[in-house]
Amino acid sequence: MGLVVQKYGGSSVADADRIKAVAQRIVATRKAGNDVCVVVSAMGDTTDDLLDLAAQVAPLPPARELDMLLTSGERISMALLAMAIANLGMEAWSFTGSQAGVITDSRHGKAQIIDVTPGRIRDALDKGRITIVAGFQGVAQDTKDVTTLGRGGSDTTAVALAAALGAEVCEIYTDVDGVFTADPRIVTTARQIPKLSYEEMLEMASSGAKILHLRCVEYARRFSLPIHVRSSFSTKPGTWILDIPPEEQMEAPIISGVAHERGEAKITVVGVPDKPGEAAQIFTVVADAGINIDMIVQNVSSVATGRTDITFTLPSTELTNAMGALTKAQDQIGFESLQSDDQIGKVSLVGAGMRTHPGVTAKFLSALADAGINVEMISTSQIRISVVVREHELPAAVAALHSAFELDDTGGEATVYGGTGR
Amino acid sequence: MGLVVQKYGGSSVADADRIKAVAQRIVATRKAGNDVCVVVSAMGDTTDDLLDLAAQVAPLPPARELDMLLTSGERISMALLAMAIANLGMEAWSFTGSQAGVITDSRHGKAQIIDVTPGRIRDALDKGRITIVAGFQGVAQDTKDVTTLGRGGSDTTAVALAAALGAEVCEIYTDVDGVFTADPRIVTTARQIPKLSYEEMLEMASSGAKILHLRCVEYARRFSLPIHVRSSFSTKPGTWILDIPPEEQMEAPIISGVAHERGEAKITVVGVPDKPGEAAQIFTVVADAGINIDMIVQNVSSVATGRTDITFTLPSTELTNAMGALTKAQDQIGFESLQSDDQIGKVSLVGAGMRTHPGVTAKFLSALADAGINVEMISTSQIRISVVVREHELPAAVAALHSAFELDDTGGEATVYGGTGR
Numbered sequence: 083m084g085l086v087v088q089k090y091g092g093s094s095v096a097d098a099d100r101i102k103a104v105a106q107r108i109v110a111t112r113k114a115g116n117d118v119c120v121v122v123s124a125m126g127d128t129t130d131d132l133l134d135l136a137a138q139v140a141p142l143p144p145a146r147e148l149d150m151l152l153t154s155g156e157r158i159s160m161a162l163l164a165m166a167i168a169n170l171g172m173e174a175w176s177f178t179g180s181q182a183g184v185i186t187d188s189r190h191g192k193a194q195i196i197d198v199t200p201g202r203i204r205d206a207l208d209k210g211r212i213t214i215v216a217g218f219q220g221v222a223q224d225t226k227d228v229t230t231l232g233r234g235g236s237d238t239t240a241v242a243l244a245a246a247l248g249a250e251v252c253e254i255y256t257d258v259d260g261v262f263t264a265d266p267r268i269v270t271t272a273r274q275i276p277k278l279s280y281e282e283m284l285e286m287a288s289s290g291a292k293i294l295h296l297r298c299v300e301y302a303r304r305f306s307l308p309i310h311v312r313s314s315f316s317t318k319p320g321t322w323i324l325d326i327p328p329e330e331q332m333e334a335p336i337i338s339g340v341a342h343e344r345g346e347a348k349i350t351v352v353g354v355p356d357k358p359g360e361a362a363q364i365f366t367v368v369a370d371a372g373i374n375i376d377m378i379v380q381n382v383s384s385v386a387t388g389r390t391d392i393t394f395t396l397p398s399t400e401l402t403n404a405m406g407a408l409t410k411a412q413d414q415i416g417f418e419s420l421q422s423d424d425q426i427g428k429v430s431l432v433g434a435g436m437r438t439h440p441g442v443t444a445k446f447l448s449a450l451a452d453a454g455i456n457v458e459m460i461s462t463s464q465i466r467i468s469v470v471v472r473e474h475e476l477p478a479a480v481a482a483l484h485s486a487f488e489l490d491d492t493g494g495e496a497t498v499y500g501g502t503g504r
Numbered sequence: 505m506g507l508v509v510q511k512y513g514g515s516s517v518a519d520a521d522r523i524k525a526v527a528q529r530i531v532a533t534r535k536a537g538n539d540v541c542v543v544v545s546a547m548g549d550t551t552d553d554l555l556d557l558a559a560q561v562a563p564l565p566p567a568r569e570l571d572m573l574l575t576s577g578e579r580i581s582m583a584l585l586a587m588a589i590a591n592l593g594m595e596a597w598s599f600t601g602s603q604a605g606v607i608t609d610s611r612h613g614k615a616q617i618i619d620v621t622p623g624r625i626r627d628a629l630d631k632g633r634i635t636i637v638a639g640f641q642g643v644a645q646d647t648k649d650v651t652t653l654g655r656g657g658s659d660t661t662a663v664a665l666a667a668a669l670g671a672e673v674c675e676i677y678t679d680v681d682g683v684f685t686a687d688p689r690i691v692t693t694a695r696q697i698p699k700l701s702y703e704e705m706l707e708m709a710s711s712g713a714k715i716l717h718l719r720c721v722e723y724a725r726r727f728s729l730p731i732h733v734r735s736s737f738s739t740k741p742g743t744w745i746l747d748i749p750p751e752e753q754m755e756a757p758i759i760s761g762v763a764h765e766r767g768e769a770k771i772t773v774v775g776v777p778d779k780p781g782e783a784a785q786i787f788t789v790v791a792d793a794g795i796n797i798d799m800i801v802q803n804v805s806s807v808a809t810g811r812t813d814i815t816f817t818l819p820s821t822e823l824t825n826a827m828g829a830l831t832k833a834q835d836q837i838g839f840e841s842l843q844s845d846d847q848i849g850k851v852s853l854v855g856a857g858m859r860t861h862p863g864v865t866a867k868f869l870s871a872l873a874d875a876g877i878n879v880e881m882i883s884t885s886q887i888r889i890s891v892v893v894r895e896h897e898l899p900a901a902v903a904a905l906h907s908a909f910e911l912d913d914t915g916g917e918a919t920v921y922g923g924t925g926r
Contacts, residue, residue: 098557098561101561105561135580135584136583136587139584143587143590143591144586144590147590148587150583151587154576157576157579158573160572161576165558165561165566166561168569174569175568
């Protein structure tokens with residue numbers, strides 16, 4: 083008898099009927115002989131409704147109180163889910179993040195998990211109860227105040243609890259069948275990927291695949307905890323994310339999939355004096371404004387002027403903020419001018435097989451060139467190639483790469499194995 | 505600098521605008537030099553909405569989970585209130601019942617407060633913060649589970665916290681100006697009562713005055729904590745409930761007010777063998793069914809038959825339950841038959857002055873007789889007379905008594921003092 087941790091997102095518990103359907107699935111898992119610990123998000127639009135209420139009483143609500151407010155969302159969904167399970171004749175107890183032992187630091191709205199001490203969950207499981215835990219929330223170690231984990235929080239709660247409880251698997255239920263070789267809304271022939279290594283999933287997530295948050299994948303990798311991403315609307319197997327030993331990686335697909343990200347912007351800092359410490363100054367200014375940057379390209383310096391240009395990408399929502407911070411620091415840094423562009427997008431190819439298969443970059447760039455798409459920036463890792471293109475060309479770029487790397491679902495053999503030279 | 509505990513009910517925080525108005529009042533109290541601890545109920549219809557949701561997923565939800573669900577209501581209102589106060593430039597921190605140290609037994613849905621250990625509230629007050637506490641909820645001493653206090657819970661939270669913190673006063677804010685000499689919807693000339701003893705308020709509350717729950721008045725009396733019932737829609741003084749020393753009671757009004765209660769029913773147990781222990785058997789059966797009874801009348805026994813009739817009143821919602829329990833026990837108790845009637849109401853006259861002024865009962869019964877109202881049962885305490893009448897005659901009975909005891913607001917001198925022989 084193993085322990086399964088299941089996480090259901092907001093769309094999976096959006097209304098009473100969906101909650102009852104989820105309860106059926108949980109009871110089936112329990113009856114199959116597993117101990118079950120469930121992590122649940124707030125119902126559908128609850129969080130947005132609460133944020134609306136907050137905006138009505140205060141334009142800048144204190145973070146501590148915002149956390150107190152938002153955590154009521156999971157409290158509602160978890161209690162309702164426990165009731166629905168009880169109605170099917172099984173005992174289910176719900177627990178807040180605090181009760182479940184999710185200990186965090188005290189950075190309200192973006193707390194990090196420090197420790198998980200699931201003594202009460204373990205007790206309840208040992209008594210045969212199904213346990214339901216509020217996702218996204220914890221309790222601050224020092225202040226004992228209620229905290230929220232920020233984006234990707236419920237997935238992270240699930241993975242952290244699964245690791246602390248020694249679960250066999252953390253099942254992440256969502257509204258799609260798993261991770262796909264590309265966004266099926268753009269590439270109709272995209273295939274579901276049966277298996278991915280943590281590293282591949284990390285690259286996919288950081289390249290725009292929204293299905294799992296980076297943070298939860300990193301947590302799972304640290305504890306070698308298998309994640310199974312699957313649909314709460316079907317019983318089909320989804321995508322497994324796990325350690326793939328090197329010998330198996332030889333047999334793994336060269337390319338796992340194509341990810342893309344809209345909503346990117348780039349800033350070019352023109353005429354930066356080409357001397358040590360200049361780039362550091364620029365990115366210190368940007369970091370101090372609380373902005374995460376993504377790709378960076380530095381031009382070869384002009385011998386004539388002794389100056390260079392530095393271009394970087396960032397979320398377009400942060401563009402105004404970053405331009406303001408850099409403009410203020412212009413005299414101090416000594417650059418000539420700033421240029422910005424928020425009509426860009428990023429497309430990435432991810433695959434563990436890249437490590438051992440040369441020629442992927444050449445094929446990647448040829449495919450885009452054949453489709454008449456201009457590449458503005460390039461960035462690579464051992465298992466990923468990313469380029470910046472015009473935002474309106476993003477769908478065409480995704481489709482061209484998906485087809486060039488033979489990821490299209492042709493109705494026959496789905497998996498492209500390595501070692502074939504392709 | 506004193507400490508004031510303020511309690512705001514659901515209608516006082518029904519929407520964002522009402523919450524902002526309440527925040528203004530709290531800030532004004534703080535700026536007047538007081539420490540302020542606020543106890544708040546769930547917004548308007550939140551609790552009903554949550555109960556609807558629960559009914560959609562489970563017809564008989566487990567009490568533990570129902571408590572988990574319902575406590576989200578105060579969590580929302582208290583966080584929003586803290587935000588609204590912060591928006592006015594004052595620091596406010598919200599606390600759940602558990603965080604505020606409201607320790608209860610583990611009877612979910614109707615928990616009793618065992619202890620109040622408001623260390624975190626005291627700390628926050630000492631740091632100059634306004635503290636906001638969720639009403640109606642606590643944490644079970646043994647299981648550490650979240651509990652709710654049942655009816656009148658938020659008022660009781662406020663009084664219990666005020667007692668534990670040594671507050672000068674517990675202000676209960678509501679949507680009327682205080683306690684009235686009769687329900688103003690029935691008696692348009694009803695006057696607001698400036699001051700009542702705990703005993704009078706207890707009799708008023710147990711006689712149908714809905715403004716304060718019995719339980720919170722009892723708690724306040726035990727700790728001699730003054731309660732000030734007032735409107736959250738005005739700044740007028742309301743009704744004070746406090747210890748009135750005997751010498752002041754001499755000067756107090758003979759009669760405080762007229763209370764009434766609809767939704768009553770009566771059961772007559774016919775032909776009960778007139779021997780010791782029979783009445784005890786009947787009321788044991790009723791108590792075992794979880795029913796609180798109110799008035800009891802036992803007829804003089806018939807010499808011919810050696811049998812008597814026993815009549816008692818109870819909430820009409822409990823009538824079916826009680827009739828069932830008694831029918832089942834008929835053979836064991838040995839009564840002849842049962843009669844029931846759910847078209848009755850109770851009207852009561854309350855006043856500490858009754859103790860020392862004879863003739864009140866006679867005047868009471870004459871007033872009803874003059875109005876042509878038949879009295880079906882009578883029950884008295886030292887400071888209260890209650891009678892059962894037909895439910896449809898209740899408004900006329902209230903008006904007749906209010907007028908006979910000169911409680912009507914004539915626009916002039918409002919208070920009828922004792923010692924005048926009236």
